Each structure stands twice: as C-alpha cells, then as structure tokens.
Amino acid sequence: MKDKAGLADLLSEACRQMGCSWFALSHHVDFLAAPERGIRVHNYPAEWAQWFDERKLGLTDPVHRESQRRMAGFLWHHMKAERAEDEAILSEARRHGIGDGLTVPAHLPGHAHGSVSFAWKPGGVASADALQFARMIGGTAFDAARLLAHPDLAHIGPRLTRRQREVLIWSAKGESIRRIGLRLGLSPDTVREHLRNARQRYDANGGITLTVRALYDGDISFEDIAKR
Template sequence: MDIHLTAMQLIRIVEGVRSVDDMTAAMAIVAARLGFQYFALSHHVDVAAVGNAIRIHNYPARWADYYDRQALGVSDPVHRASHVTSVGFCWSRMPQMIPLTAKDRRVLALGREEGIGDGFTVPAHVPGEARGSCSFANEANQPMPQDMLPVAQLAGAFAFEAARRLWTTRGHLPIPPPPALTDRQRECVLWAARGKGDWEISRILGVSEETVARHVKMACERYDLSKRTSLIARVLFDGTITFSDIFGR
C-alpha cells in the first residue's frame, strides 16, 4: 500500500465536506480505510452545557448516552491524556501519560463492555477555543492497525480542522478574539503568574504598588473577572501568555 497516496486520498475526502452529514459519512469512510470501526470528532466539553461544540461520532448509542449523562467530555481520561501531547497516541499508552484514577479505570472498563477496545487519538489544540480531538477506535479484541497510525495522525488533524470550518459556517466558530491587554497590563499579569505580589512587581517594573494593582484590576475587568487567579487561567488558555513565558524555556 502506498501510504502517502492513502493519506492524500483521506485528506481530500475530509477537506471536501460541505455539511455535518457529509462529515459523518466522510469520517466513516476514513475510519474504515484506516482499519477502525469507530470515530469521534469532539470538543472536550460537557455537551449538555455547551450546545455549539463540535461533536460527530458513530459510537454505540448506549455508550454515547452514558457518556453524555456522566458529562465525560470534560473528565474523559482519553481527552485528558491528549492535553499532554502534541501527537496522536494509542489509548494503551495512557497509564504512562497521566495518572489514571479509579473512576478512569471504571470508565475504560465500561467502554470495553460496550464493545470499544483500544483506540488512537489525535489532539487538536487551538488557543482561545475548547480543546478537542479526533479519535479512532476498534471493537474490543480487534488488533490496532499499527502501520496506518501515521496516516491516522494526518487524517485526524485535517478532519478536525474541516469540522472547525463547518462549525464556523454555522455561526458557532471561531470563538470571539480574547480581550486585548495593554503591554503594561500583560507585564503585571505575567509577573503575578510567576508568583510575585504587587509590591514585588512594583519594584521589578519601577512603578508604584497602587499602579500594579490598578493594571491587574483593569485586566480582570477586560475579561469580566474578579479574581487574578481566574485571570491567569484565562490568559494562559487564550495564549496571551504561555507557560514558557512564566517558567522560561
């Protein structure tokens, strides 16, 4: 099999979709060509609370109903594992990627009982948007198509981006741009994220302590927040500052 040719064919399939129904049909074709029975394109959110999130899958109905009732879109161990890597991974590797809780192991066991075995998940991280992923999975006791995983990586990444384009045309994406902080507000927030108090920041930046407090307060107001801890989480989420900014490289 020509892996490059197969990858290009699958990418063209997902890039040609024009509707959610097209996307669902295309993903069924892609999954089958890769050697998988199941697929899921989703944002990592509680779908009951966030009605405009990307969510396309062909998992068994009983498992999907349970998944939604338990709001597993947020706590799913597969989703959490995807947050610590930039490339696709087999679910069997999760114990080496994140600490699995007793609840995680129960969820994975229930999935197997519903016929879902090992899978392969491609992360999708876009600053300012909920994290997401494209997953492919097999029925329990079916072998993982190891030779096709590099193609699954490419197809999954292009598939999620195609879904984002669809949701954009439906008026749900992109998320409005984050509030713009001034340079001085960003500096103060960055030093606060590094664990410095207002007095320490004032000495570092050569301004008064009151000025620092005012800049942080105004930054909070731009995000409609009241606490700086929430502000730090938001600016990390939307890319205004990064972990490298805080901790260095």
C-alpha cells in the same frame, strides 16, 4: 469545509487511509442532558451511541478519562482498566463491532475536554503509524468542528492587547511593578494602567484571578510564564 457532513467525509477518508472503520470527534459531555454544550461527529453504530448516552458515559468512559490525562494521542491497547465497570464498557463496545482504537486529545482553554478517536472492528489492531497520522490531523479536525458549530469564534481576537499581555506575563512570573517597567521600558504608572485595564477586560478583581482567567481563555499559557 462547509458543514459537519463535509467534516465527516474527511474523517471517513482518514479512516480509509488508516484501514479502520469508525471515527468519533466529540466533546466529553452528557449529550442527552445538554447537547448544546458540545460538538460530536461520528459514524459509530446508532445502537452503541444510544447505549453510551443513556449511561452518561461522556464524562466517565475509560477512553475519555485517559485522554483527559494526556496531551498526545495514545493507543487503546496500552490503557489499563482502572474501574470495575471499564472492562464492561469496552466489552459492550466490542459487542457493537468496535474493537481496538486510538485517540487524540483535544484540550482547548475555556471549553470542555474533547477528543478525536479512530477504531477498528474486533480483530484489527491500531498501529503506531496510524497514531502518528491521527496526531497530525486530530487537532485541526477538532478546531474545524468547533468553528463550524460556532462560526462567531473565528472572528474573536485576543482579549488583551500586546502590551497588556506582556505586562501580565511578567506579573504572573512574580516580577514587581518597578522591574516590569524596567524590562519593558515603561513607567510604573503605565504598568499599573495596563494591569488595571486587563483586569477590567476580564472583570477580575485581583492579579491571581486575572492570571487564571487569561490562562483559561488562552490569552497566555503556562509556557509563557515558565520561560526565563
């Protein structure tokens, strides 16, 4: 896949496989104000995209809000309108030929929330089988779009060395310097050195700041910290 047109072709083929009409791979940002902050590849009607952007719905659209609360994909007809304007937005979408659909969230540390959506024309219904198919391809498609927009990201390795990462994870679990050393077969001074070097890499002035930045950047995960 060399460009966004190639990605759009793949998403169109996914639409064909699911029997839907529309696709939208997008970060949840205000594209009129700051188009450089996000990625968007879609085949929605131009009039709908303009209406959507003019009202700055990238951050407040009910489908986008729902996806920010979920890790797995969901069917639109399972959503409940939470705000007075939600039904008006969905009604306007139907007026532009966009009916039921499904969305797969894309949450990447250090980046704005995003999602991959597929939609049917009014009268069509998104199915559980289609959702399962979309879940299989959604994350991969979004990652491909991210690398197409920022090819330099493909060459960025982890910020922390393996030892720095191990020491930080045990520190985030609440272990003392001495116990971390015993677990990893390191002297207390070596443990301190690894943590100090990790803080320098992240320009962090304390352990909590280091942990938050490493979590945000994806060097460590909540699962790493929760593991016994």
